[in-house]
Amino acid sequence: MRADRLVSLVLLLRRHGRLSATALARELEVSTRTVLRDIEALSAAGIPVYAERGRHGGFALLPGFHTELTGLNHDEALALLVAGSRRGAQAFGLGSALASGMRKVVDALPENHRTTAAGAAQRLLIDPETDLLERRLLAETAPxxxxxxxxxxxxxxxxxxxxxxxxxxxxxxxxxxxxxxxxxxxxxxxxxxxxxxxxxxxxxxxxxxxxxxxxxxxxxxxxxxxxxxxxxxxxxTGGDQVTVLMRINPAQREELATTALTVRADNTDADGWLRLEATFQDARHAEWALWQLATNAEALAPQWLRDSLRDRATQIATRYGASP
Missing domain, CATH: 2.30.30.520 (SH3 type barrels.)
Structure with missing residues (x-):
C-alpha cells in the first residue's frame, strides 16, 4: 500500500508541479504527517523532491525529473488515455495501439500481479457487440x-x-x-x-x-x-427544426427525452397523460420519433404530422388486412 502511495505522490507532483502537504494529504486520503514521512522516504530513495517555503510554497520535483513506462510509444500512451471505453479507442483509430500498449503494460507487471490481472480481465466484458435481445450495436466505422x-x-x-x-x-x-x-x-x-x-x-x-x-x-x-x-x-436552436404539440403516456416520457432535442411545457390531462411540446431536428426526425412511440403518444399539431402518421398506419393496416 505504501509503495503505491509513493508512486501516486510522485505522479501528483509530476502533474501539478507544486503541491502543499495539505493538498497531497487530501489527494492521497492520508494525514499530513504521513505525507511528510513519505516525502522523507522519497528523498532517501534518491527522488529529487524539495520543499519551498512561504505562502505559496509546497513540495515539488526538480525540473527535468520524469518517470516513464519503458516501451510505450506515443499512440500506445494515447490509446491508454482514452481507454475508458474500448470503442472510444477504436473510434479514434487507436484500437491496435491500445492492444499493443496493454500487452506492454501487462508485461511490465510483476509475475504474480500479471497472473491475477489476467484472471480478473477474463471476468469483465465491456461494450459487447450485441445487447440481451441479440440486437447488433453498430458503431460508425471509418478507414x-x-x-x-x-x-x-x-x-x-x-x-x-x-x-x-x-x-x-x-x-x-x-x-x-x-x-x-x-x-x-x-x-x-x-x-x-x-x-x-x-x-x-x-x-x-x-x-x-x-x-x-x-x-x-x-x-x-x-x-x-x-x-x-x-x-x-x-x-x-437552428436549421429545419420542428416543434410538436403532443400527448404521451407518462411511462414513455423518459424515452421521448432521449430522442427529442428539447421537451418542455409539461401539463397533465384528465386521463393522466402528459401534454407537452417537443422539438425535433427536422420533419423526418419528428415522424420517426412519434412512430416509435406507437399508441403511447399522439401528435396534436402540426396537422401535416398527424396526416403523415395516419397515412403510414393506414398503409400498414391495408397491407396486413389481406391474406398473404
Whole structure:
C-alpha cells in the first residue's frame, strides 16, 4: 500500500508541479504527517523532491525529473488515455495501439500481479457487440488511414484537407482548421473552422483526408467540453427544426427525452397523460420519433404530422388486412 502511495505522490507532483502537504494529504486520503514521512522516504530513495517555503510554497520535483513506462510509444500512451471505453479507442483509430500498449503494460507487471490481472480481465466484458435481445450495436466505422491523418492534423495543429459527403450533397473537397475530436454514442465528430466559421464534420462521412504542412488557424488552448456544448446549443436552436404539440403516456416520457432535442411545457390531462411540446431536428426526425412511440403518444399539431402518421398506419393496416 505504501509503495503505491509513493508512486501516486510522485505522479501528483509530476502533474501539478507544486503541491502543499495539505493538498497531497487530501489527494492521497492520508494525514499530513504521513505525507511528510513519505516525502522523507522519497528523498532517501534518491527522488529529487524539495520543499519551498512561504505562502505559496509546497513540495515539488526538480525540473527535468520524469518517470516513464519503458516501451510505450506515443499512440500506445494515447490509446491508454482514452481507454475508458474500448470503442472510444477504436473510434479514434487507436484500437491496435491500445492492444499493443496493454500487452506492454501487462508485461511490465510483476509475475504474480500479471497472473491475477489476467484472471480478473477474463471476468469483465465491456461494450459487447450485441445487447440481451441479440440486437447488433453498430458503431460508425471509418478507414484507419483516414482517421490517422485527421488525428495527426489535430495534434500537430496543421490544416486538413478532407473529401466530405454532407447529407443530400455530392462529396466535395474542403480545407479546414481542425480543433479536436469528439465521440458521442459511437459517433465521432471533427470540430474545426473553415474560413473562420465553426464547422462540425462526422468522421464516417469523410471519404479521404490529407494533412497539410500549413499551420492551422486556431487558439493554442481549447476547452473541448465547452466548445462541444456551445455547438450543440446552436445546433438545437437552428436549421429545419420542428416543434410538436403532443400527448404521451407518462411511462414513455423518459424515452421521448432521449430522442427529442428539447421537451418542455409539461401539463397533465384528465386521463393522466402528459401534454407537452417537443422539438425535433427536422420533419423526418419528428415522424420517426412519434412512430416509435406507437399508441403511447399522439401528435396534436402540426396537422401535416398527424396526416403523415395516419397515412403510414393506414398503409400498414391495408397491407396486413389481406391474406398473404
Amino acid at each position: 484507419d488511414d483516414m482517421v490517422t491523418a485527421v488525428r495527426r492534423a489535430v495534434f500537430a495543429g496543421h490544416k486538413l484537407r478532407i473529401h466530405y459527403a454532407a447529407v443530400h450533397q455530392d462529396p466535395k473537397w474542403r480545407t479546414v482548421d481542425p480543433i479536436g475530436l469528439v465521440t458521442v454514442r459511437d459517433h465521432v465528430y471533427l470540430l474545426a473552422t473553415r474560413s473562420g466559421a465553426d464547422r462540425t464534420y462526422r468522421l464516417s462521412r469523410i471519404l479521404a483526408a490529407e494533412e497539410l504542412p500549413e499551420p492551422a488557424q486556431r487558439p493554442d488552448r481549447v476547452d473541448l467540453h465547452r466548445t462541444w456544448q456551445e455547438r450543440s446549443a446552436r445546433f438545437r
